[in-house]
Amino acid sequence: MSTDTTHVMLSVPVDVSPVAEEELEQVLRRYLDGQPTSVNEDCTQLEQVTSRHVDPLRGACLLCRELGIPMRLHGISAGLERVLKVLHARHFFGTSVGATAKSSLEGAPNQPAGDVRGTYADEFSSSIKNIRDAQERFLHFLKDIHVPPMTEFELRTVFYEVLGNICLHSGMPSGERIAVSAHADNTKIVLTFADRGIPFDPIRDAPEIDLRVAARGGRQRGFGIAMVRKLTDRMHYVRQHGAVNLLTIEKRWKP
């Protein structure tokens, strides 16, 4: 393991016994106490990988996210890549996978120049105060995949509006988690928001608003969904398992 004062590199061991896992967490926590600028998990030893290797990685990622410290996985073998894919866990690590934005891309080495696909995942406590930080993390992802500036601004706005509505109107107690993920390819980006608040279908339950008519009536609130509708191409809502609001938003773009 090597450290300088700001960047931590931890080697992920092959041994996935509970003892080894606990040791890794203890070492990580010691380094996080020093508030490093970033944490890098060196996965080069992980050639023969099973699903049990993913749990400590996921735990480390969550720990770093709670402290607002970026974490990246380095030296991802084909075996680890396969396991992440099978477990549908790749999206969880999002842009924390890879040393650079390009290595976070699927199949990056063989992609033609200008190919800009990528995935993103985040979760945080439901609170208006947390939205700006989450928005900043999302912006980093958009910059990594080279979204055009105006599209970036529109997506930033959509991101804020949806999360603002969830925080303000979902009825969830402060501290409940909201999950956001995104998948981008050459033609579109698809954002998914998941929360455990009261059921709310923005497509069916939120009426269309003419902003100018609303303004003439002195209306000050309720424009968020109108903005999301105008800035995106498709929305889909489903109430999953009777407990989770799942809102999927699609926005087409040209790289």
Add this chain to the structure above:
Amino acid sequence: MTGHNEQAITQQPFGEHILIVHPPAALDNNNAHEMVDVITTAQTSGYRYIILDMTDVEFLSSAGVGSILGTVESSRERGGDIILCNLAEPILHILGILDLGEYLTIHPNQEAALARCGMK
């Protein structure tokens, strides 16, 4: 003229009937209510024209839009207006998509906004 920081909404009277307001970098759920307070207080204090100098504004949420939209008519009924100036291109872009570009009074800079109010 006071300096601007990321959080504060600052105000600067200009003559008897004009108030220049500088919103901060983000006008969103965190401060939109304060913006409404500033505008409505200005209106009841006799300022017919309120110039929103958006030089520092990098992000405008629906709450920020609402704080402006919900108070414009009040100024217009008093024979004045709320005038936006120095808008960054992304903000102008969003207002255009919302079809508000022609409803709101928008000028490229403070000088033009003051001229709109009949001042130089």
